[in-house]
Amino acid sequence: MLRQYELVERVLEYEPDADEAMLNRAYVYTVQKHGSQKRASGDPYFSHPVEVAGLMTDLKLDQETIITALLHDTVEDTLATIDDVRANFGSEVARLVDGVTKLSKIEAMPEDERAAENLRKFLLAMSEDIRVLLVKLADRLHNMRTLHFIKSEEKRRRIARETIDIYAPLAERVGMYEYMREMQLLAFEQLEPAAYKTITDRLTHIREQDGGQVDAIALAIKQALSEAGLSVEVIGREKHPYSIWHKMAERHVTFEQITDIMAFRVICESEADCYRALGILHTTWQFLPGRFKDYISTPKNNGYRSLHTALIYENSMRVEVQLRTREMHRRNEFGLAAHWAYKQGERPDGQVGWLRDLIEIVDASHDPEELLEHTRLAIYQDRIFAFTPKGSLFQLPKGATPVDFAFAVHTDLGAQTVGAKINGRHMPLRTQLGNGDVVEIVKGKDSEPQLSWLGFVVTGKARAAIRRAVRQKEHTEVAELGRKLFDEIASRMPAKIGKKARTAAVERLDLSSEDELMYAIGAAKLDDRAVMEALVPGYTADLPVEEDWLKRERVISIRGLTAGVGFQLAECCHPVPGDRIVGLRKPGEGVEVHAIDCLSLANGLESDWLDLSWGQRSSGAIGRVRVVLYDQMGALADMTGIFATNHVNVKTLDQVQYEPPFATYDIDLEVQDVAHLTRILSALRASDAVAQAERV
Incomplete structure (x- = not known):
């Protein structure tokens, strides 16, 4: 555990003007408040917030973030309050601590709701201050490092599953790949212990048998580039065990069939050197077609920049190579935290666009399961790049369609989509986009999202917007039906029902508005008697209880027919009592009864038309x-x-x-x-x- 003076010295190294007294005060405060509390490992509880603060110093974050890390569990786990924190450390630290605390108050919720609520609170807190996420990610990383001390296997697996489903993808989404990889590895060990042991044993065996092969390949790459006049650093490493397992599961292959277990990073002096080095490597060794990706000219949404390629080394060995500058490498490993610009009143690069989409998903999600589905779609899928006709670049998941693209450009554009051109050609809206496609959206002024789009869209933003539009349309239609039913109910009341009675009924039924009353009636959430009683309390006391109509004899009688003339209800429109009806009679045939708006009536122009109505006792x-x-x-x-x-x-x-x-x-x-x-x-x-x- 970091000592008090060690933590303070770390902060002063990169922020000489930090308030040393406040940092000392925060350290002492967390030690005193947590007192004799112990962790599952047996260590003093305050060792945890101190280690989280240490992780924040590794990222060179500002003093407010360091103090927040020190205090992040005090309000949740001690007698300290937010007001105490505000009085001792200021309103900014109090706001940050409160944001982290809110994320921690959901452990007792059911699993699916807890996971969804975690995402919801994460995203809303992030929209106010990204430092809340950075502290929470560090908090979860340190908890994962000590997860093995928890005795309950069920609890360990629950925490590991939540980490791999939510925290690791969010770390990846903000570009904190070091955090992501370690979280995945620690969670993988708990969730798939047999697979974890098998893969790590195999990697150990390869390491013992390779005779320094990784170092030899790294040296060969460095020599080839040095001979061309480039000064580079080459780092060789094995692929991440979780990454290997994920690839095995995704491709349905065995460990022996994974041929690119070794990966190398080439650290160059400049962007130009990255491209020169790439050309040299491709001319020295054969490269694998389809495996080259240029994230320098088109960075990922989280700001990640690098060149990726795969080479066939000696003896047909496949190796992955990433080329980047030292600054790119620093930013790639620690993402938003590595180029923190909060002090200048700026947002870190790459935050605003995808975060805005996630907040929109939060607002549109109907239930916890839907929120999880949409957000996972938004934060953890392989990407493709597509362009607008004017050259604006948008990153989308693989399998994305023009509808997904339209919603990515703007929600209103997505809602008005009626067609699309891909590379100048009209194509169906369900067409999957490819890398580099130029997409032009054709929109209609009065168009609206279609329910059928849910069958092919893949982005969380598009699915959320479509479902929201469908629900709004459905709500409006149901409320309109409710108004018609309300008018029919009101007509049976002993007095005219005015605005005052409707307002009183809304209050008695504990509804929010008259529109909600009409929706409740249309959705059959209220029966006639309940509505009548709410309008005129006591009125239904003397009304007879209606019989179940199905117990009555089914009686259909039609007014307007000559006595003895037979009739049948048309199967094209299936009229029922209450519909406006008309009869069609052909010579020598009976009368066919249609609803007045039946489309088949257009074929009956040569028949005799009869003005009909239902008999008084018609039922069924x-x-x-x-x-x-x-x-x-x-x-x-x-x-x-x-x-x-x-x-x-x-x-x-x-x-x-x-x-x-x-x-x-x-x-x-x-x-x-x-x-x-x-x-x-x-x-x-x-x-x-x-x-x-x-x-x-």
Whole structure:
């Protein structure tokens, strides 16, 4: 553990004007507050915040960040309060400590919710001050280093899984590759102990048997470049064990089939030397086509810059080579922390764009599972590069489509997309983009995101925006249905229902607005009696309880027909009591009853048209609906549960289309009337299992 004077000296080395007295005071404060608390290892608890502060000094962060690291657990684990921290160390440190503390108050939540809430709080805190993330990443890294002291295997695995799913990808996203690699390695050891041991044993064996081969290759690379007049440093290393395991799992290959276990870094004096060195290596050894990547001219979103290539060395050995300047190397290993510009009031390079997208995902996410899905898509996928016609560069995940590209440019552009040109040619919106494609988006003024896009978009930002637009549209439609149903309910009340009564009903039902009342009615969350009682308390006391209509005899009578004339309900539009209807009669045939808006009426111009209406006691008919379900476990059960709850008799159910992630069904339902059918559709649309529900 760092001693007090050692920590202070580290800070003063790179920040001579730091407040030495405040640093000393913070060190003593954390020691006193944590007192006799112990860690699972048996060490004093205050050793942890001190080591986290030490990690921050390695990154040469400002004194406020160092003090935050020292105090980051005091509010959570001691009697200290944020007000105490503010009084002793100022408002800026208090704000940072509060941000880190909020990220730590969720350990008792269920696993999926905790993971999602971690992401949510991370992203929102990062948007205010990236230093909150840097301290939390260092906190998690040190906890992972001591994870083996925790006795509970279940707890170790939970922490390791959270680390590899969330913390390591976030470290990668801000360019802190050293943190990312160590977190992955430590988590890998806990999650896949057998694979970890096998790979590390194999690497040890290779190391013992190679006879200095890594050093020999590094020397050969350096000599080839020196002979060309370049002064470089060459570092040889084995690939990361987790990286090897991930490649084995991804490619379904064995350890022996991984041919590029060795990797080399060439540190050059300048960018020009990087490109010269690349040319020399490609002319000295054969390079592998498709393995060259230029992250100098087109850096990653997190600011990472380097040239990557793969060479075939002697005896057909494949080796990876990365070429970069010393400054690039420093920034690549520690990302945003390595070029901290907070004091100048600037944001570190690479932060704003992707962070803005993640915050938008947070706002749009509907539930914890959706948030995790979108954010993982946004922070941890291989990238491709695509350009606008004016030359602006956008990085997207592999498999991205023009719709993903449009949302990456701007959310409004994505929402208005109707078509796309890729390299000057009109192409379908589901076309996957390739590296270097020039994409021109064709937009329509009145267009809106389509539900079907969810079948092919891959970015979290696009999926979140589409789902949000679909939910907003659905909410509006359900609320409009609710208004019609409300008018019908109000017409049965003993007095005219005005604004005052509606406002009072909203309050009695504990709803936020009149619009929410209409939505609740349309979604069948409120029945007629509940609405009546909220409008006029006590009114429903003397009303008879309605019988289940299915217990009644099904009666269909039509007004406007000559006595004795037969009729049938048209199967093209499936009219039900309450619809406006019209009859078509051909000579020698009975009358076919259609809904007034049926498209088939256009084919009946030669028939006699009869103005019809439903008889007073008409009840029960077959209505047809088309339901699009998400292809997920339990979706069909959820739908049939809605039918049961609404007392519906299902006559037929046919799957008419299956296109993952959606399954489409045509369903014939025996319903009481159009109001009954409307309630069923509203209930379906309100279900998370249902993507779309319409009457056919």
